[in-house]
Amino acid sequence: MTDIANSTVPPVPPECKTTGVVTVPQPLITARGVNVFYGDKRALKDVSIDIANNQVLAMIGPSGCGKSTFLRCFNRMNDTIDGARVTGSLQLEGQDIYEKRQDVVQLRARIGMVFQKPNPFPKSIYDNVAYGPRIHGLAADRIELDEIVQTSLKRAGLWEEVKDRLAAPGTSLSGGQQQRLCIARTIAVNPEVILMDEPCSALDPIATARIEDLIDELRASYAIIIVTHSMQQAARVSQRTAYFHLGDLIEVGETDRIFTNPRHKLTEDYITGRFG
């Protein structure tokens, strides 16, 4: 690991109009003046923000404001979309994510992602979790792989429910269990950052509560960025909150502060339910 304190943190460009403090003391990821274009359409406008380690950042905002678009910038999932173009700078520990030499496979091993709809592979529970370690060569032998699978499922809070049927198909689980399986699959490769795009939107309140507890535990080891439509959820799980509006990052701040004392008019309208 590079020494974060010594790596130079890029300055926030002066044209950044975001309310609140976008920087953090020792950022893991820095985004500076990030724009995303889908063809000619500019979906994200000059977004600058820091991501801190061991913290949950919640991204909220009305539908279509660019939350998912921004989230997909971090692990370069936008590369797979024809016509999508990203400008500006994104650095993971001082290393440019969009640099030509950057290996996306390595990047995605460091920055894991959990999707809105649970999408386990049509394979066994075991193979779902073992897939990442296998392709990245993380386990020397079967014993080590078994161990990784077990710890990952335990940390995802799924072990007790599936330990007797690891050979059963991942898709035979309930929606909430599938989502926890996807989280287990993501943490099995031991990433540094976990991106979550509305991970609970397809789940009932009980399953949601379990995932939220899980996020809170995982925070101890990872930086987590979560997109959510539920302000209660943002308030419950995150330490920092970013509010997006029509491609602009309007306001960033401590979650408590954003929800009790929003400074920007648009943020206030949104969290009080007058908009969106």
Place this chain on the structure above:
Amino acid sequence: MSKTVAQTRALVEKSLRRRRLAELRFQAYGIAAVSIGVLFVILLFGSIIAKGAPAFRQAYVTLDVFIDPEVLYPDGTVDTELLATADYVALVRGSLKQRFMDVEGRAATRQLVELVSGSAVQDLQALVQADPKRVGTHQMLTFLADDKVDQYLKGNITRSTPEVDRSLSDQQLDWVDALKASKALELRFNKVFFTHGDSREPEQAGVWGAVVGSLYTLGVTLLLSFPVAVATAIYLEEFARRNRWTDLIEVNINNLAAVPSIVYGLLGLAMFLNFFGMPRSAPLVGGLVLALLTLPTIIIASRAALKGVPPSIREAAIGMGASPIQTVLHHVLPLAMPGMLTGTIIGMARALGETAPLLMIGMVAFIVDVPGSLSSPATVLPVQVFLWADSPERAFVERTSGAILVLLAFLVLMNATAVILRNRFERRW
């Protein structure tokens, strides 16, 4: 003015009745359409089976043959070299004359010998040459009867037809009846049909040559078209960026699928035979031509199968850090395989039934030998059907239908394999 609840309900009731009627009517149409389809299938299969089934039985005649040393060694010197050129017809003739003592004169004798197939001579020669010690013994031997005798036994030639209009004379029919009465002549399973190649003599003609030709040809087709088509589909669907070139390729593939098959035959003739100098009538060339023909079909089906794989699976794999090729091989391909196999089978079934392009590359030749390699002259089942359908002999009519039955059995077998393969791949999660 808005309607009351009662009014609304009455209107809905009325429309309901109308909708139910429409539904019933549509069901009736559907059932009628299916019935018509089933009826035609039954008619088709019924007539082919009725016509083709007799081809699986064939008249055989059993004779007591004296392997006469005076005929085989005319000079009296015992020399096995002579067995290669001896007059075996005389042995058959002798045996028949023994059976019908009263036959006199060359013409009558010739008529008598005509009852036995020409293959009897070869069978006899093979038997004697295999073991020259048999010379001088009596043997009970079973030979193919002539196709006309076969047709008489099957009731396709009847006594009621005037003698001049049928190929067997009254005299011959008497002999046949006598042989039949003594159980020396009977219908048996037609082994020749399933083990021999084509022949001018119907009783000696079989489909095995065509079956082997079809197997070789389809083998070449499958080995070429499946990997190429799957690779093409994967590249176009998963890797190629959409641009003018890929659009052009796509349009062309769709057009190729609609090109009449004879055009592929002309292409094969011009390219493989005339330009590359490959052998005529060879399964290799036939397979190449049919591979070109089936490629578009399999590509289109494979692309559809790939399109059907949910994008969330690709996202999941890419998000885990799988490389594009890993994403395809580990996740997309297994899910698309059943659809690809279905497309392949449809393509292969089409290739199996193709006749026109093979005519262009000379696979229509009359070939007696069962092909031994990919470059030896061969024909295929549909072409064999075509050839026999063109033959004047009555016995070829049933053989034509018999060959169609074999072709259909081939098809059913292929489809069954496809279903089994698909079920194996299609592990529903």
